[in-house]
Each structure stands twice: as C-alpha cells, then as structure tokens.
Amino acid sequence: xxxxxxxQSTDRITIIDIGKEAGVSYATVSRVINNKGNVNPDAxxxxxxxxxxxxYVANTQARSLAGGRSYVVGLLVQDLGTGYTGEIIRGxxxxxxxxxxxxxxxxxxxxxxxxSLFVQTLTQGTADGLLLILPRNAEAYLxxxxxxxxxxxxxxxxxIDELGPSVGASNWxxxxxxxxxxxxxGHKRIGFITGTPELGCxxxxxxxxxAALHDHGLPLDPNLIREGDFYQPxxxxxxxxxxNLPDRPTAIFASNDMMAFGVMExxxxxxxxxxxxxSIIGFxxxxxxxxxxxxxxxxxxPLEQMGRVATTMLLDLINNPDQQPEKIELPxxxxxxxxxxxxxxxxx
Amino acid sequence: xxxxxxxQSTDRITIIDIGKEAGVSYATVSRVINNKGNVNPDAxxxxxxxxxxxxYVANTQARSLAGGRSYVVGLLVQDLGTGYTGEIIRGxxxxxxxxxxxxxxxxxxxxxxxxSLFVQTLTQGTADGLLLILPRNAEAYLxxxxxxxxxxxxxxxxxIDELGPSVGASNWxxxxxxxxxxxxxGHKRIGFITGTPELGCxxxxxxxxxAALHDHGLPLDPNLIREGDFYQPxxxxxxxxxxNLPDRPTAIFASNDMMAFGVMExxxxxxxxxxxxxSIIGFxxxxxxxxxxxxxxxxxxPLEQMGRVATTMLLDLINNPDQQPEKIELPxxxxxxxxxxxxxxxxx
DNA sequence: GCGGGTTGTGAAAACGCTTGCTCGACAACT
DNA sequence: AGTTGTCGAGCAAGCGTTTTCACAACCCGC
Numbered sequence: 001x002x003x004x005x006x007x008q009s010t011d012r013i014t015i016i017d018i019g020k021e022a023g024v025s026y027a028t029v030s031r032v033i034n035n036k037g038n039v040n041p042d043a044x045x046x047x048x049x050x051x052x053x054x055x056y057v058a059n060t061q062a063r064s065l066a067g068g069r070s071y072v073v074g075l076l077v078q079d080l081g082t083g084y085t086g087e088i089i090r091g092x093x094x095x096x097x098x099x100x101x102x103x104x105x106x107x108x109x110x111x112x113x114x115x116s117l118f119v120q121t122l123t124q125g126t127a128d129g130l131l132l133i134l135p136r137n138a139e140a141y142l143x144x145x146x147x148x149x150x151x152x153x154x155x156x157x158x159x160i161d162e163l164g165p166s167v168g169a170s171n172w173x174x175x176x177x178x179x180x181x182x183x184x185x186g187h188k189r190i191g192f193i194t195g196t197p198e199l200g201c202x203x204x205x206x207x208x209x210x211a212a213l214h215d216h217g218l219p220l221d222p223n224l225i226r227e228g229d230f231y232q233p234x235x236x237x238x239x240x241x242x243x244n245l246p247d248r249p250t251a252i253f254a255s256n257d258m259m260a261f262g263v264m265e266x267x268x269x270x271x272x273x274x275x276x277x278x279s280i281i282g283f284x285x286x287x288x289x290x291x292x293x294x295x296x297x298x299x300x301x302p303l304e305q306m307g308r309v310a311t312t313m314l315l316d317l318i319n320n321p322d323q324q325p326e327k328i329e330l331p332x333x334x335x336x337x338x339x340x341x342x343x344x345x346x347x348x
Numbered sequence: 349x350x351x352x353x354x355x356q357s358t359d360r361i362t363i364i365d366i367g368k369e370a371g372v373s374y375a376t377v378s379r380v381i382n383n384k385g386n387v388n389p390d391a392x393x394x395x396x397x398x399x400x401x402x403x404y405v406a407n408t409q410a411r412s413l414a415g416g417r418s419y420v421v422g423l424l425v426q427d428l429g430t431g432y433t434g435e436i437i438r439g440x441x442x443x444x445x446x447x448x449x450x451x452x453x454x455x456x457x458x459x460x461x462x463x464s465l466f467v468q469t470l471t472q473g474t475a476d477g478l479l480l481i482l483p484r485n486a487e488a489y490l491x492x493x494x495x496x497x498x499x500x501x502x503x504x505x506x507x508i509d510e511l512g513p514s515v516g517a518s519n520w521x522x523x524x525x526x527x528x529x530x531x532x533x534g535h536k537r538i539g540f541i542t543g544t545p546e547l548g549c550x551x552x553x554x555x556x557x558x559a560a561l562h563d564h565g566l567p568l569d570p571n572l573i574r575e576g577d578f579y580q581p582x583x584x585x586x587x588x589x590x591x592n593l594p595d596r597p598t599a600i601f602a603s604n605d606m607m608a609f610g611v612m613e614x615x616x617x618x619x620x621x622x623x624x625x626x627s628i629i630g631f632x633x634x635x636x637x638x639x640x641x642x643x644x645x646x647x648x649x650p651l652e653q654m655g656r657v658a659t660t661m662l663l664d665l666i667n668n669p670d671q672q673p674e675k676i677e678l679p680x681x682x683x684x685x686x687x688x689x690x691x692x693x694x695x696x
Numbered sequence: 697g698c699g700g701g702t703t704g705t706g707a708a709a710a711c712g713c714t715t716g717c718t719c720g721a722c723a724a725c726t
Numbered sequence: 727a728g729t730t731g732t733c734g735a736g737c738a739a740g741c742g743t744t745t746t747c748a749c750a751a752c753c754c755g756c
Contacts (some may be wrong), residue, residue: 012472014742025706030744037745038703057468061409061418062742065711070581072452080437081635086428093455105423105453107441121450124360125711193467232639245501261639268641287351287429288636291609293616362712372738378714392732408714413741473741666720 021050025192033058034068035217064125073314074104074127076135082254083286084303088133088155091307099315101128108135123150129314131155134199151317153310156201156301165317165325168309171201174299174332175208175253178281181297181334182251183216186346187279190218191249193228193238193259202230205255205283224249228259235262243278249342251279257289257298264292264339279340294338302330361402369398381406382416412473421662422452422475424483430606431634432651434504436481439655447663449476456483471498477662479503499665501658504549504649506551513665513673515658519549522647522680523556523582526629529645529682530599531564534694535627538566539597541576541586541607550578553603553631555671576607583610591618591626598691601626605637605646612640612687627688641688650678 002112015033019026024043031037032047050056064070073096077085089103096103104127106118119141122130129151132138138157145152154166182190192209195202206225209287213220223245226238235254239262242249254260260282267278274280274294282289285300309328317323363381367374372391379385381397387395398404412418421444425433437451444451452475454466467489470478477499480486485504490512493500502514504563530538540557543550551599554573561568574586583602587610590597600615602608608630622628622642630637633648657676665671 012742016742026743027706027708027745028704031705034744037705040704043704055467055468058744059413059473060469060744061413061473062711065407065409065413065713065741066743066745067711068744075453079429080434083429083431083434086434088429089428089453090455093453102474103453104420105437105441105451107438117405120403124405124407125409126450160614241356258639265639265641270696288639291613291636292640293613331381360712364712374713375715375737376735379735382714385735388734391734410741411714413711414713414715415741416714466747522714 003318008192012059013056014059015056017054018047018050018056021054022046036215069128069318070125071100072102072104072127072129072313073318074106074130076106076108076130076132078108078134078136083288084284085133087286087303088307088310091304091309092131092311093171093307095308095311095315101315119144123148124182129318131310131314133156134201136196136198149321151314151321153314153317155306155310157199163325165313165327167296167306167313167328167330168201169301169306169330170332171204172208172211174283174301174334175205176212177208177332177334178253178283178299179209179212180216181336182253182279182281182340183212183218185251185279185340186342187249187251188343189224189247189249191222191224191226191238191242191253193226193235193252193254193263195228195255195259196231197227199230202255209253228255230256230258232258232262232265235259236266237262239263239266240269243267243272249278250345251281251340253281255283257282257284257286257296258296260296260339261288261292264296275339275341277344279343281340285335289335289337297337297340298335300335304334306330352467360407361404362407363404365402366395366404370394370403373463378414384455417476417666418473420475421446421448421659421666422451422470423479424454424456424478424480426456426482426484428455430494432632435634435651436655436658439652439657440479440659441655443656443659443663449663467492471496472575475499477666479658479662480505482549484546498667499662499669501662503654503658505547507528511673513661513675514524514568515647515654515661515678516549516677517654517678517679519552520556520559522631522649522682523553524560525556525680525682526631526647527557527560527599528564529559529684530601530627530629530688531566533599533627533688534690535597536566536691537569537572537595537597537598537599539572539574539586539590540598541583541590541602541611542580543576543603543607545575547578547660549604557601576603578604580606580610580613583607584614585610585612587611588617591620592616593616597626598693599629599688601629605632605634605644608644608646608687609636609640612644623687623689625692627691629688633683637683637685645685645688646683648681648683650680654678 015026015029018029031039033042060071067341102133133155154164156168194206207334210220226241228234228238242252252263260280263280264274267274270277273315282296282298285298289296289298303305359403363374363377376387376391377395379387380392400656408419430694479501482505500599502512504516542554558568574589576586590600591614600611602611608628611628612622615622620626630644630646633646637644
C-alpha cells in the first residue's frame, strides 16, 4: 500500500504486476488485454488467471495517453428536463455498458460560449466518439468533428447535417398517421402546432400533416397552423389562439407531447371537455403521456431504441473508422389514448 | 500535422510548445497552469499569452496520470425517467462547469452485478470525486469509498450513511406542512401513501405527517396509510385502496408527485372530481406537476439547488480532503395548486 | 539440414503531464 | 566578509499503458 499525491491510498495493480505473476513480460499482458498479436494460448491463460486473481483494473488514462482507446463516449444534450432525453439515454447507457464504455455528459445550455473548447477537449483523447441528441447550432462543431474524422452520431436531427450518420424516427409518417386518424374520426378542421422550424423533425411532422390533408381531399388552412418550440408554453399559446378562432378546429395536433399538455390546459381553461369538445393528439409518447388524464393519444417514437441504435452505430464507427455513414429511420406508431373522438357534429 | 495511431489527425499543442514560445521550460508552464510554486510574474504573463495564442488545451489523461487531477466527477443515478433527477443534474452541471469539471454518468440499473468494478474504475484516477443521487444498496461501495478517502457526497439520502457528507431537503417539515395545510382546510381523515420505506426521506415524510396529525389532535388511523415505492402504479394502487375504504378519507397525501398522479388517476376512475370530492397533495414539485390539470398542490424540493450545493461541497472536499463531512438540509416549500379544497361536509 | 517464413516474446520508446529535487542568484542577516 | 534564507526556474523521474522493433525459436519444404 502506498499513497499517491492525492493523499488517497491505492493498491493499484498494473500490468507489470500481472506480468510478474504470470511469468511473462508486461508487453505480453497488454497483448492479451487488447487481443492483439500472437500470444501462446498457454501464456494467455496464465495472464487471464493472474488478472482475475489480482483483480486487475485497467487504467484508462494511461491507455488513452499511450494511444489506445479511452473507452469513453461523450453525450451532448440540451437538457434532461422532460424525460424525452432520459429515455434515449437509457438505451445508450445500456448499449455502452455492454461494450464496457463509459459516458461523459455535456449539456449545451451551459456551453453557449465555448462550444469549440468542449469539442477540443473531447477530441483530444478524452473520448473515442460523440453522441448528439437534437443539437442546435451544431454546424460549427460538426464541421470540426468531420475534419478530424472524429466518430459521431446524431440522434433525432435529420435535415441539417446531410453528411453525418444519424438515427431518427419516421416523423413524416407519424405526422401523416396521426392526421389520418383524426380525419378518419370525422374531423375536417384540424389545428396544428409546429415544433422549432429549424429542426428537421419538426418540418417533417408538419409535412406529414399536410400530405394527409391533401390525400384526403381536405383544404390546407394556414390559419390552423401555429408555430411552437416543443415546450409547454407555446403549446398553451397555440391552443388559446386556435380556440379563439371564429371557425375553431375540432381537433389539435401538437408536434410533441409537452405542447399537447399545453393545449389540454388551454382547452380546459375555456371550460371545454377533452375529447368531447376538442380532440388532442401529441407526438413522442413520453412516459408522462400515460400519466395525464385522459391518457394522451400520441405518436410513439421508439426513444430507447433510438438511443440503442445510435450507440451501436457509434461503436461500429469507432471500430471501423472508414465506414460509410448511415442514416437510419425507425418507425413510429400511433398510440390511441383517450384524448380523441369523433367531432360533435359527426356524433349527432 | 501528424497522425496518431487512431488515424485521426491532430495538431496537439503541448506544454512543451508553450514553453518554447514563452522562453521557459515546460515545467514552468505546468506551474503556471496549476498555480503552483513561485513563478516570476513576467514569465507567467508570457506563458499565459503563449497559451491563448497557440490555443492550448490541457490533456486531462496525462494530467491525471501524472498524479494531478482528472477534472472529472462521477455521478451515480438510478434512472433519468421522471425529471426529478434531471433537475438535480442541471444544478450540478452548472456548478461543475464553473469549476471546469466534467461529468461522467453512471446508472445503477445497469450495474447491479459489478458495482465494485465501477467504484474501482472511478477511484483509480478516472474521477476526482463522486456524487450519488438517492442510491440504493450503497453500503457496499460507500465503505470502499470511505476507506480510500475518496471524496463523495450523497444527495437526498439521509438516514443510511450516517458518516458521509450529504445534501437533502427538509422532508419531515415538508410532510408536516402539507398535512397541516390539509387539516387547516378542514380535513380530518387524510390518507397517506409512503415512499420506499428503506429510504430515509420516505420515513421522514411519513413522520412529518404523523406529527402534524398528533399536534392537531387528530387520531392516527393505520388503515389510512398505504405503502408505495415512489412510482406511479403504487400511487394508483394506494389510491384505489383508500377509495374503497368504508370510511374513505377526504384527502390523500402522496409521498411524491408521481404517486400523486397515480392517485389522481384512481380518483377519476371512480368518477370523482378533484378537488371537490378528494383533495390530493404530492411532494417534489417536478416540472410535470405544473403541467397536469388541475395543477398539483405539492411540497417543493429545491432540486436544482440541492444539486448545486452537493457539487460545491464535493469540490470543496476535493480541494481540502481532511475536512469534516457536512450534512446539509435545504428547506422545502408548500406550493398551493388546484388539487386541494375544503372537504364536502365542511363546505356545507 | 539449410534458407525462409511464421509465431511468440521482450526491450524500450513514446504519450503529455506533475512534482521532488537541485541549483544559481540575490538579499538579508550575523 | 561569510552565512543563511528565499525565490525562480530547470532537470529528470515517474504515472500505466500501447506499440514498434528486434530477436529467438520453431516448422516447412526442398
């Protein structure tokens, strides 16, 4: 037992110790650990035994300093508030654990100024790859990442970085399906609240909505479309606006669940009942959607699976850097809750 | 420009480059960076200038390998689902950013088997300290941490680790206040749904409830207390049970917001109205509490601030390892929403 | 039974940094 | 004038790995 300069006592076991125990040089131990070079099966066996016996744990800093892997991937998110991100992270985390990787968390809200610095740090060996969930203003550093050939995968961010690998959901189809469902119930005037227009996913949901109207021979009324930003207040605001329309819609499709909650609030404030007086549909199916009353009808994104797939892609990219970047789109699915029904006039 | 063995091109600037540029040895550069030793103000100035000019970014692996800091703290959480954790993390993240620290995320749900391994990794220099949010079965590794004198701070986890430093909220007082509020409205029979009994915070909320009843001369009916686990389904279950009681309560106090949502669901299923037929109160004030309808009355925990304080404590501990561990309790506050009113008989 | 590939192994040089030790220079004491 | 103390800065030894290079031992076919 010796003390390092941080005052903590350590019994650190190094590959040198393992080498001694197994009767080989530590270089051979390194080879065993990394499955490199030709090692005599016998020696390998001895090394492995020594490792478990002595409880060896590799020092990742030394590893990465010497030019190996750091076994860390960075994760860039905006915030962790809504549970949306949490779901995705769960999938990532799980997949990373399988590969013995660790996760370094960065939130953008704190990094507005020095985004470049954070990319610097990350790419200088701190991490082997980077996952980005719904990043905004990412162009600046994406360019850097590409130039450095630093592996990264975008999650839910189609339409901006056309080059890089990404994982998303079928936003267009989801928008189409939700709208068709409402039309099928008999709705003819359907309000829509958009997400942040800079985000590809927001645009596609809107496009799906428009396409469904068109395919069913319904007119597109620009008055029924309100701009939102994926947060609750703009959902509320959009809801109020739509309700105050002289010719108000009988249903409202919000581009995500949080905004749908806002719409629900607005509807109730007017003393209207959901779904009798107003049908509401959301997008995402965050856990909370099942906990509100009535249960929100929404389009489920396979969030956890998106995290999983993105991670698998990233690890793949780390292992074979010269791969073609893929773009994967996972299917969405309509979850029928209790916030939609046929409009009043159709029920008569 | 040279290529490292990962195939990525790097123009890495080292302290040697800085030393050359500033006309000093690289040891001096190191001293400037770490504010150590005696450095001539003139030389320091030159070094600093060279650093910004060349865009120097320290290599943390090398730093920590050489015995310095890693500028990473680990964060151990159970899951990121409910937004509860997200709030705390926001505070931590912010505080860490100020100190130029980074965050390594670990979730326990994936580590059941090898908890020791993760502590091993962390304490071998990967991180300088560890934050734990509401950990379960932590005794095993807390012991290890203490033995190694590895700095850590527990968040919201009173009552298990009596020795270590921790940050929590005034759970007893919160329970007392919420109950008193209901009593003040005229409620005499108040149901209670507990949290996981192994958690100190759960026990204290219950104790606060009991004390308030006692102080107001109300009897304690064990039938009105149901066990929950902080997740929605047990809230629902407890709600159903309480509603089916021959002598049902007029108000229900759930030990956290998620369970309160479950109670709301149960109440509505019986065709009852909130708060007219049943008052409901929660605990935490997670963001979603403001988004359900009616707005949940609840006891706010200063989650973000808890994260902040815990982080400050940890950084302090890292800097002065021989400090006495503190135990801090932050105040809770009753948030009056729309889910409570006087009971029916009192309104007549 | 001798060149020419494999195969398995070790020595040693990085990787970028921290820090204990040393040493010179100069000021302030006896 | 000689001694001590202080300050500033350099040297060099690690930290625990990966990886290149060299080399020995072996097997093969001729």
